[in-house]
Amino acid sequence: MKKLLFLACFAAFGSIAKAQTAANTPTAKPAEVLQLKETSYNFGKIQQGRPVTHNFEIVNIGSAPLMLENVQASCGCTTPEWTKEPIQPGASTTIKVGYNAAAEGDFTKTITINYNHLQAKVLTISGSVYKAPTTSAPVNASLSILKNN
Numbered sequence: 001m002k003k004l005l006f007l008a009c010f011a012a013f014g015s016i017a018k019a020q021t022a023a024n025t026p027t028a029k030p031a032e033v034l035q036l037k038e039t040s041y042n043f044g045k046i047q048q049g050r051p052v053t054h055n056f057e058i059v060n061i062g063s064a065p066l067m068l069e070n071v072q073a074s075c076g077c078t079t080p081e082w083t084k085e086p087i088q089p090g091a092s093t094t095i096k097v098g099y100n101a102a103a104e105g106d107f108t109k110t111i112t113i114n115y116n117h118l119q120a121k122v123l124t125i126s127g128s129v130y131k132a133p134t135t136s137a138p139v140n141a142s143l144s145i146l147k148n149n
Helices: 002-024 139-149
Strands: 034-036 041-046 052-060 068-073 078-081 094-101 104-115 117-130
Touching: 034 117, 041 052, 041 094, 052 117, 068 078, 068 094, 094 104, 094 117
Parallel strands: 041 117
Antiparallel strands: 034 052, 052 094, 068 104, 078 094, 104 117
């Protein structure tokens, strides 16, 4: 009787351990369907107050249409524009990312692409904003001498 009770407890423990292992096993990752030509872009030095843009190209490498559900920037100074239409297999499109260079100094911003229900990729833009001149270039006195001759 003790052996039978011991075997029943052992079998129950084994079932619980197997169920826990199955619950802790990560689910299969969906196949990758969005390919980026580049994941980051450096604008270099840009003048303060002059907005800049860059187009990131994406390709649907899957066998079904790809939906870009949302493209969200890390701050309000960065504005992404993207198609709301499905991207057919093998087709490509662009995500246009604008940056308003209002503040002087170095910057790094991220743009998150959410697609096909819970999948995501991150783009990065960076650069350095220099202060815009407060006045126009000074008048060159030598030009008036040349004009009079």
